[in-house]
Each structure stands twice: as C-alpha cells, then as structure tokens.
Amino acid sequence: MILIHCPYCEEDRxxxxxxxxxxxxxxxxxxxxxxxxxxxxxxxxxxSNTRGLHAERWRHxxxxxxxFNAVRDTVSDRxxxxxxxxxxxxxxxxxxxxxx
Amino acid sequence: xxxxxxxxxxxxxxxGHKGWPEHWPEKAPKPAYDxxxxxxxxxxxxxxxxxxxxxxxxxxxxxEKGWIGGGNGGRNTTIIRSxxxxxxxxxxxxxxxxxxxxxxxxxxxxxxYSKRGVLxxxxxxxxxxxxxxxxHANRLNGVDNEWxxxxxxxxxxxxxxxxxxxxxxxxxxxxxRRGGTARHDTVIWGYARGAVARGVDIIQNCAVTGIRRGPDxxxxxxxTEKGFIGAKKxxxxxxxxxxxxxxxxxxxxxxxxxxxxxxxxxxxKPIFPCVVMSNTVHAYISQSDKGELVIGAGTDQYxxxxxxGALHIxxxxxxxxxxxxxxxxRMRMLRSWGGIVDVTPDRSPIxxxxxxxxLYVNCGWGTGGFKATPGAADLLAYTIAHDAPNxxxxxxxxxxxxxxxxxxxxxxxxxxx
Ligand SMILES: Cc1cc2nc3c(=O)[nH]c(=O)nc-3n(C[C@H](O)[C@H](O)[C@H](O)COP(=O)(O)OP(=O)(O)OC[C@H]3O[C@@H](n4cnc5c(N)ncnc54)[C@H](O)[C@@H]3O)c2cc1C
Ligand SMILES: [Zn+2]
Numbered sequence: 001m002i003l004i005h006c007p008y009c010e011e012d013r014x015x016x017x018x019x020x021x022x023x024x025x026x027x028x029x030x031x032x033x034x035x036x037x038x039x040x041x042x043x044x045x046x047x048s049n050t051r052g053l054h055a056e057r058w059r060h061x062x063x064x065x066x067x068f069n070a071v072r073d074t075v076s077d078r079x080x081x082x083x084x085x086x087x088x089x090x091x092x093x094x095x096x097x098x099x100x
Numbered sequence: 101x102x103x104x105x106x107x108x109x110x111x112x113x114x115x116g117h118k119g120w121p122e123h124w125p126e127k128a129p130k131p132a133y134d135x136x137x138x139x140x141x142x143x144x145x146x147x148x149x150x151x152x153x154x155x156x157x158x159x160x161x162x163x164e165k166g167w168i169g170g171g172n173g174g175r176n177t178t179i180i181r182s183x184x185x186x187x188x189x190x191x192x193x194x195x196x197x198x199x200x201x202x203x204x205x206x207x208x209x210x211x212x213y214s215k216r217g218v219l220x221x222x223x224x225x226x227x228x229x230x231x232x233x234x235x236h237a238n239r240l241n242g243v244d245n246e247w248x249x250x251x252x253x254x255x256x257x258x259x260x261x262x263x264x265x266x267x268x269x270x271x272x273x274x275x276x277r278r279g280g281t282a283r284h285d286t287v288i289w290g291y292a293r294g295a296v297a298r299g300v301d302i303i304q305n306c307a308v309t310g311i312r313r314g315p316d317x318x319x320x321x322x323x324t325e326k327g328f329i330g331a332k333k334x335x336x337x338x339x340x341x342x343x344x345x346x347x348x349x350x351x352x353x354x355x356x357x358x359x360x361x362x363x364x365x366x367x368x369k370p371i372f373p374c375v376v377m378s379n380t381v382h383a384y385i386s387q388s389d390k391g392e393l394v395i396g397a398g399t400d401q402y403x404x405x406x407x408x409g410a411l412h413i414x415x416x417x418x419x420x421x422x423x424x425x426x427x428x429x430r431m432r433m434l435r436s437w438g439g440i441v442d443v444t445p446d447r448s449p450i451x452x453x454x455x456x457x458x459l460y461v462n463c464g465w466g467t468g469g470f471k472a473t474p475g476a477a478d479l480l481a482y483t484i485a486h487d488a489p490n491x492x493x494x495x496x497x498x499x500x501x502x503x504x505x506x507x508x509x510x511x512x513x514x515x516x517x
Contacts (some may be wrong), residue, residue, distance in 0.1 A: 041502040
C-alpha cells in the first residue's frame with residue numbers, strides 16, 4: 001500500500017486513511033455569472049489527466065481530516081512531495097524522479 | 101486468409117498443420133494512409149476491420165505502441181450486457197449486443213460469446229427501486245431485463261447465499277438473459293486477422309508521439325517511433341491514454357484515467373453458471389471456460405497510468421465475494437492485474453468528431469467498454485467514413501460537456517459499471 005506523508009500530521013500514513021480529491025490548483029471562478037459555457041466546461045469537466053507529474057488534492061480523512069496537495073508521478077504512483085493547502089506547487093518538481 | 105473450416109482442419113491435420121498462414125505478418129509502415137487508427141485494442145482493430153469490410157476503405161493502418169490486445173482489451177472481465185437506463189445508452193449498447201450475435205461467423209473466428217445471463221444483485225431498498233426503474237426503461241427500449249425474487253436468484257445461480265441474515269442480503273436481482281461473456285483475446289485476434297485479410301496494416305511496438313496539423317488546422321499525419329506517417333483521417337481509440345494522445349493535437353479532454361483491477365482463481369470444474377454483479381459492494385464474478393473464477397473490482401481512487409492498483413481494493417472485493425458466495429472462501433487466487441480506464445464525468449463514452457478536422461475519437465468507455473467492442477468499432481468506422489456520426493452515436497459527442505446534455509449513467513447507476 002502507498003504511504004502518504006500528511007504535511008499537517010507530519011507523518012507517513014497508509015493510503016486507506018486518505019481520500020483522493022482530484023486535480024489541484026483549479027481555482028473556483030470569482031464571478032461565476034460572467035462565465036461562458038466553454039469556461040464552465042473547462043472549470044467543471046476538463047482535466048489535465050497528466051501522464052507524469054500530477055498536482056492533486058488529498059484529504060487525510062481518517063486522521064486530521066484536512067485537505068492538502070501532492071505532486072505524484074502517475075506512471076510509478078510515487079509521491080514526489082506533499083504540501084499544505086494554499087501553498088504554490090513546488091517549482092523544483094518538474095521532471096520524473098525530481099525531489100523537493 | 102485461410103478460412104477455418106472442418107474441411108481445412110482435416111486437410112491441415114494430414115499436413116501437420118504447417119499450412120496455416122500468419123494472422124498478421126510484421127509490417128513496416130507505408131509513407132501514408134487514407135486512415136490511421138491509433139490504438140490496437142478491440143475497438144481500434146474492429147474499426148479498421150469495418151472500414152475495410154463495410155465502407156471499402158482498405159488503405160488503413162492500426163498503430164499500436166505495445167502489442168495488440170495488451171491494453172484493456174486483453175485485461176477486462178468480459179462482461180457483456182446492454183441494460184443501461186437512458187434511451188441513448190440502451191440503443192448504443194444494444195447495437196453492440198446485437199452484433200455479438202453472429203460475430204464468430206462473420207469473423208470466421210470463435211469469439212466464444214456465451215449468453216449465460218448477467219444477474220445484478222439488489223442489497224437494499226435503493227437497489228430495488230433503481231433496478232426496477234432500469235427494467236421498465238429497458239423494456240420500453242426493447243432491451244430484455246427482468247426482476248427475480250431472491251429464491252429465483254438462487255435457482256439461477258446456486259452458489260449464492262440468500263439467507264436473510266447475510267452481510268449483504270439478496271433482496272432480488274435484475275437479470276438480462278442475453279447478457280454474458282466472450283473470450284476477449286479472440287475478439288482482438290479475430291478483428292486483426294479479418295482486417296489484415298482486407299488490406300489493413302497492423303503496426304505494433306510503435307508509439308504515436310505526435311499529431312501533425314496543416315496550416316488550415318486539419319490533420320496531416322502522425323509522428324511515431326518509426327517516423328512520420330501521413331494520413332487524411334485519424335481515429336483515436338487509445339482508451340486510458342486518450343488524454344495523452346489528444347494533447348498531441350492540442351486538445352484537452354473531459355477525462356480522467358484510473359486503475360481498474362481484476363483477478364482470477366485457480367481453475368476448477370464448472371460451478372458458476374452465469375455472471376453476477378453486485379454494484380453496491382463492487383464485485384463482479386463469472387467462471388471462464390478454462391475454469392477460473394474471474395473477479396472484478398472497483399477502480400482505485402487516484403489518476404494513474406501504472407496499470408496496477410492497491411491491494412486493499414482487491415481485499416475489499418474478495419471480502420464481498422466471500423460474503424455473497426461463502427462456498428468460495430477457500431479458493432486460491434492465481435493472478436491479479438490492472439488496466440487503465442478513461443472515465444468521463446457522466447460515465448458515458450465520447451464517440452464522434454473533434455474540433456480538429458480529420459480527427460475522430462472513441463474514448464471514455466471507462467470500466468465498461470468491452471461489451472461495446474463490435475458496436476463502438478462499427479460506429480467509429482461509420483463516423484470516419486462519413487465524416488459525420490451515425491444516429492446511434494450522435495448524442496455521445498464532445499459538445500455535451502459544454503451544452504449540458506449529459507447522458508448521465510453515473511447518476512443512474514451511482515457506481516462503476
Ligand atoms: C480490469 C478491467 C476489467 C474490465 N471489465 C470489463 C467488463 O467486464 N465488461 C466491459 O464491458 N468492459 C470492461 N472493462 C473495460 C474495457 O476493457 C475497455 O472499456 C475496453 O477494452 C476499451 O477498448 P479497447 O479494447 O480498444 O482498449 P485497449 O485494449 O486499452 O486499446 C487501446 C490501445 O491504445 C494503445 N495506445 C495508447 N496510446 C498509444 C499511442 N500513443 N500510440 C499507439 N498506441 C497507443 C494502447 O497500448 C492500447 O493497446 C474492463 C477494464 C479493465 C481494466
Ligand atoms: Zn493529517
């Protein structure tokens with residue numbers, strides 16, 4: 001089972017304690033009524049679905065219950081880094097195998 | 101192509117079976133084709149077959165990055181059914197189920213389609229209401245589906261535990277008698293052999309790495325590991341890797357790719373006569389003609405291209421199987437594996453044109469596209485040949501995620517299918 005480092009608990013915990021929250025850094029529109037149908041489509045449904053390094057949300061549901069972000073390699077399932085909600089995606093994580 | 105027949109079999113028996121030709125000889129790609137299909141799964145090879153067999157377009161290549169059938173086409177649990185809720189889905193999936201009949205004869209290849217019936221178990225009030233709604237909707241669409249009491253379920257599938265105090269009590273079930281299974285590999289091989297016999301080139305071990313477009317935006321061809329290959333039209337049928345391929349044409353898609361796992365037991369004598377699905381507990385089971393119990397799980401929770409999943413998903417599925425069929429608690433599991441399935445927001449496929457001229461797509465079949473193989477292949481071929489969708493797949497367009505005209509089987513089933 002994958003071990004995931006919760007940046008709040010600062011511990012490596014098994015995957016079953018966590019729920020997946022989908023792609024990270026998708027900002028909610030500030031003025032929803034101003035959006036075109038295509039912009040709504042992009043916000044709601046279009047996803048990067050990256051083969052490689054993917055920024056995504058996780059929630060430590062059976063722990064501190066908080067959301068955080070992670071960069072994971074979707075080919076190997078290896079977690080490169082996890083970081084707190086509100087922090088930017090670490091710039092150094094650009095290629096497979098890179099570390100924070 | 102040398103046909104399989106009783107006579108040819110006898111003749112070959114005298115000859116030590118040395119006269120059977122190769123099904124799909126190794127080919128170097130030509131500089132250009134009329135149509136290129138990206139992805140050598142059942143859907144892509146079938147599309148090439150129907151382009152040649154039905155529409156007379158034989159200057160076609162199927163380009164596969166690994167070996168044909170190495171993707172989900174060769175990794176699935178082979179369940180076939182068409183009892184989907186919405187009119188569009190019922191027509192789409194039933195188009196395929198009708199084609200399974202007679203496919204062995206058409207391809208001169210035994211795809212072992214077996215109408216052993218698919219029984220979906222209801223474990224709670226919500227299941228009962230939702231299944232009965234499906235049954236009524238299906239009947240209005242001419243799709244067979246019937247309600248069975250717990251005792252009738254037990255009679256249809258004797259290993260089932262229907263005792264009222266079971267962990268997952270069986271309150272009834274929906275049975276589609278025309279549903280069943282087929283041998284996944286032979287579907288792929290049959291289409292490949294049939295396509296090659298009609299002039300199609302199958303190019304294996306050759307990943308597509310780019311899609312080239314002209315100044316007007318229309319496709320020019322593909323960059324591959326074996327160089328550039330020109331094409332007037334390109335059909336993408338790359339299942340779990342569709343987002344990656346579409347990105348090559350500058351398109352972003354409403355898809356996410358997840359691992360889906362399956363496993364088989366040691367082979368035993370015939371004990372399990374049908375297919376049983378339990379959506380509520382995420383477990384599907386049937387017995388292959390080799391004797392293995394074939395068991396499918398739900399998807400893993402995260403986006404992945406690893407073609408493997410986590411053990412706790414399988415544990416959950418096996419726990420459910422053992423509760424519903426206590427007789428199997430001491431069966432040993434032989435192998436487990438995963439495939440990468442491309443899932444849309446409404447859990448219905450996307451089959452049609454794209455915003456790029458000359459580029460067509462067949463994707464989003466997610467956890468349930470094996471059953472659709474002949475139908476999806478036929479409709480992709482139709483759409484490419486006519487540069488327009490058939491009435492059956494018109495609603496399964498890419499625009500629906502902008503217009504809101506979903507075919508929301510996800511909400512209808514509330515689970516994977
Ligand atoms: C474990 C599991 C169980 C399933 N059970 C069922 C079931 O019981 N019933 C059901 O109906 N469905 C089931 N499915 C779903 C079904 O398998 C798929 O929907 C269906 O097989 C997809 O169509 P395909 O056969 O053409 O895909 P694939 O066989 O995956 O074909 C796509 C091909 O595209 C190739 N490709 C990708 N990228 C490139 C590239 N860049 N260049 C060249 N080639 C490329 C891949 O290598 C692959 O061979 C299951 C899937 C899995 C994984
Ligand atoms: Zn935590």
